[in-house]
Amino acid sequence: MEEIRKLRVKFIGVCIILVISLIINLFLTTAYANKDKNQKTLAKTLKKIEGDYDKLNNMSQEEIEKVCDLYYENKLKRILSEEDLGFLAQMQWEYELLINEVPVTSPIEYVKGDNLKVTLIERRNGEDALPKSISENGRITGTDENDKLEDYINAEFHNEFDKELIDEGNEKKITFNFSNIKKGDVITIRLNPVLIERMMLYERINLKDDKIELIKSK
Secondary structure, eight states: OHHHHHHHHHHHHHHHHHHHHHHHHHHHHHHHHTTTSOHHHHHHHHHHHHHHHHHHHTOOHHHHHHHHHHHHHHHHHHHSOHHHHHHHHHHTEEEEEEETTEEOOSSEEEEOSSOEEEEEEEEEOSSOOSOHHHHGGGSTTTTOTTOOGGGGEEEEOSSOOEEEEEEOSSEEEEEEEEOSOOTTOEEEEEEOHHHHHHHTHHHHSOOOSSEEEEEEOO
16 A cells, blocks of 8 residues: 555656646647747737636646645556455445444444443555555445445344534544433344454454444443
8 A cells, every 4th residue: 555655646747747747748839830020929929828827827736736646546546456445445445343442343242331332434555555446446335425334234123312423524423322221121233244254353352243232231
């Protein structure tokens, strides 16, 4: 991933150099082509070139990054397969399930206290080394606006509970807050199989199905 990040920086630098070179070449070519024309025509041409340069000079940082990302994206697609790009994009995102701020360790968790918080976190893993259009495909939801992270996790409890979503761009949190939990109460957290695979819960905690049970022990 570090090599991909360096490659991106290199391509952005090349992109900027190419844009500057294009302006210089355009100026020289136009000046040469009009060397035998009258002064009025040459002045008109130079004014147009100046306008094009001003347009580029006034581009926002976001617009410049979009141009460079597009250039970088096209280069990556030429040297890497779609499968490889998908794998790299997934590496940009990590998912974590917390029970009272502690990572889940078992399909059945025994909890204490009258209140309980369950949090699913989606976060960008370190510095983004890929163009946004490719990186976003690494999310579990991809780029489908109708596919929501909150649909990948659900909770079942006999009492009412709160569900909160916080979206900070590079990090999303879905939190379930339970209260008035009695001894012997069971809270069931159901997870989409795709999410389970991404978190490797089948292997990490020996999960057998799509649910984690939280049992109030005291």
